[in-house]
Amino acid sequence: MAKGLFITGSDTEVGKTVIAGGLAAILREEGYDVGVMKPATSGAVISGGELVSEDAQFLLKMAKVSDPPDIVSPYLFEKPVSPYHSAKADGVEIDLDKIMGAFAELSKLHDIVIVEGAGGLYAPLTEDKFMGDLARMMSLPALIVSHPYLGCINHTLMTVGAADIMGLETVGIVFNQWRKREFPQPDFDLIEKTGGAAVLGLTPFIESIEEKTVIRVIRENVDVEAVIKGVDYYSPARAVPRQKSYEERDKKYTWHPFTQMKQWQESSVTVIESGDGVTLRDISGNEFLDGHSSYWCNAHGHRNIKVNNAVKRQLNKISHSTFLGLSNVPAIDLAEKLAELTPEGLERTFFSDNGSTAVEVALKMSFQYWRQVEPETKRNRFLAVKNAYHGDTIGAVSVGGIDLYHSTFNEMLFETEFVPAPYCYRCPIGKKHPECALACAELIDTALKKQEGRFAAMIIEPLVQCPAGIITAPQGYLRRAYEICKSHGVLFIADEVAVGFGRTGRMFACDHEDVAPDMMTLSKTITSGTLPFAVTMATGKIFDAFLGEYEEMKTFFHGHTYTANQLGCAAALESIRIMEEEGMVSAVQEKSAELSGMLAKLHDIGNVGDVRLRGLIAGVELVKNRETKEEYPWEDRVGVKTAMEAKARGLIVRPLGNVMALYPAPSASLRQIRKMTDILYASIARVTR
């Protein structure tokens, strides 16, 4: 990528073409090889029977280059309105990939590319992308051209603010007296102080935009050196030293979860700086498809404008006030919404900030519940499922069934009973589904009978045990487990931290089998990956058991400082609103059917033992021997190697042991999902060959 500068205006008709052309000429005079670009021109004129961009022609003349018009100005429209609307009038849809392709070509041809926007940063290009978004996609810093007339402080500061909001770096502001009219000297100090962007000069009115005059006036009135410095500072050339510096400091100061840091320190580190939709971008500009939706959190794509705006609106009201002794607006709205959305009976929302904590709350709540409804209760045990994962706090690990995590902390944990996982590919009772007649579910009955009256609750990940390796339960298992718990009077806790919010093709996994749990834990997708946030939902019956006189000590003595954080609530509310408005759940069903077809061809690879899919949650189990289902030894690290191979090909996935999990965001397009599965296929084929 070349260096460059994105010239934008505080408004239309402030003379940004003159400034852009003048700067291009000056940079050329300073010895740089300068290219120019006008990505979209509306109000193009007909000359010689063809549409031409007069702005682009001026830029080319000033830079003294003659690049092909289709890359200098890929889109030309006659109607003098926004690019999006003028394109629409011509029945055209602007393709940002085409613009980015043209920009990439110009970047190859020149050291510096000066790109002139159309209108301001919020001039629409497509239905949901603006001129400023294009600047960010090009990784170019912005130079704002403004006017010195009445209203200029307002317009200039709004543009600086828009650049900040859009994630752009601003090199500075040039005020241009584009009309002959007199004006009062603008208060530059105030603009610099409040906007935080440098004022680089004020260019006086010029009668003719003749090359020499333009160059002279800009040289005399604009801090050209600061412009060049800005172009250099924000150029991709800094990517190499930045990568090195961030990598070194990561290795020196951070400690990553579930990571052998010795190994980490010996490998290269990818440092993510930005994202867009299902794409992640690192500080060197490398792009990756987010194959696990940032660990099962992101639903609507990174940098989703609606979620971001909802958080910003809340941010500008208040970020956080305690839920202890006070309530707040978005928390009440969200609690009502969740009561409406979640399965029948779940009425109360207890807020926290991560999945483990939501589980911890559910465990303590059910434990205390029994103490309050049965004073002599012996219900102090929990039933859980082998291979289960419920988080990493002590209570959550205690009910977790992954031995690897258990062994070290065993002495800190409370005792839990486990039933085998409904893992059909490796059936715990040696049968084939459906011949088993869900015998694995009946084991729950056996376990509960064996210690009748001792269990407070059963905790389960409905439909899919995700961290265990995308273990999908056979149809009917969840319902049967629920019925059995009911028949023994044992509380049923549905841990939907991973599967909740549409991932399985219903809003909640429990909805598939008409299960109305006593408690439900939700986190990950709840804010679409915006903020750490979680809830534990409980029925009215549970809640009522905690009501009493002050002296009765029936209060639930548990809470976290950031409980019901307003920003988290606002993000969750907006995310849910989008899910409903855009019909996300039915979109997941449709995409799931397509994904199923795409995954089918993975069976061509000899070492693919099993492919599991529920909604948009997919798992591909790799085996050493397909006939015997012999597992790859753990130390072979085939999962890790496959993930590394996928990353080299532009896809981020994490292995779950020998299972490759694909967990695309529901907003991913079919084309993107296909690309993910293609890369996964190639990576598995390569590593297992």
Ligand SMILES: *Cc1c(COP(=O)(O)O)cnc(C)c1O
């Ligand atoms: C991720 C996860 C948790 C733990 O959530 P954290 O936010 O990581 O603490 C709990 N249960 C399930 C099913 C999960 O997938």
